Amino acid sequence: MDWSFNNDTPIYSQLVDKIKLSIVSGQLPPGEKLNTVRDLASEAKVNPNTMQRAFQELEREGLVFSQRGNGRFVTEDMEAIMEAKKAMAQEYIRSFIETMEKLGYKGEEIISLIRGGKEEDKQ
Secondary structure, X not given: OOOOOOOOOOHHHHHHHHHHHHHHOOOOOOOOEOXXXXXXXXXXXXXXXXXXXXXXXXXXXXXXXXXXXXXXXXXXOHXXXXXXXXXXXXXXXXXXXXXXXXXXXXXXXXXXXHHHHHHHHHO
């Protein structure tokens, strides 16, 4: 997992996003046992309390769950995973459109650029 961080948002929030992306993309499949907070914190080079906070948020969102004595696991609730995936996609789209509008593009121009980019990918 890429553990690079930026200074724009809190680290725990970036951790949530990175782990969530791994879950919704299938890199961390449903039912997968997650590494310990301490191991992941060491890997990401963050304070274990920061990683713990990220896991608490993921538990609150229903994407991971704890089993006392066994650790944390990715949820097997495919509906929760799909809802998180859709919410992430909508956020990326909102951010993209906002950026394009700042560049001066309007609705149909944005769609045309996307279509043009997809055509280039096919060639």
